[in-house]
Amino acid sequence: DTEVTQTPKHLVMGMTNKKSLKCEQHMGHRAMYWYKQKAKKPPELMFVYSYEKLSINESVPSRFSPECPNSSLLNLHLHALQPEDSALYLCASSQWGTGTGEQYFGPGTRLTVT
């Protein structure tokens, strides 16, 4: 299984809502990533988990809260978002914790904040 799955595919939420994005991989990868991508822009790294520990936080606002319950799962908890947070949120994984090799991406969650 070489697939990274993400749920939901689409999410619309108000600025006072709390929601979560979910990412799952069963490739035994030890690093997992969250990226944010605005239209016609490259993905921007948000967080990196290496061996289930947060190793990189790219100065992301606290309204985004990542969680790695186990080596196969990665969540992104959302609270009090702003309309400018509307974007495609991509999850990825790579085999080793150092993130040296290729990354496998999920299809993304299209988030709209109203």
Place this chain on the structure above:
Amino acid sequence: SQQGEEDPQALSIQEGENATMNCSYKTSINNLQWYRQNSGRGLVHLILIRSNEREKHSGRLRVTLDTSKKSSSLLITASRAADTASYFCAPRDTDKLIFGTGTRLQVFP
């Protein structure tokens, strides 16, 4: 920033033609990767070239790397309509990838 900058930003060609995309970056790297993204979807890894390699092939893809010029190129030969996508280079920093600005390739049947 380690981010790659790609040239051209957009490229339109006919099926059967070759497409070349260029990437420049700023600091030393361990490897450089190329990814493809179909509209609004996840990225797909195409090829990884290490800093001690100069050229690499994978099917219709050919990647070159010139570390002295801090540049890389991706050549897609005999393009197909299905190659229509955005292509990103990603120089690898010490512990993360920083994606380049991307080239939007359109291949007309």
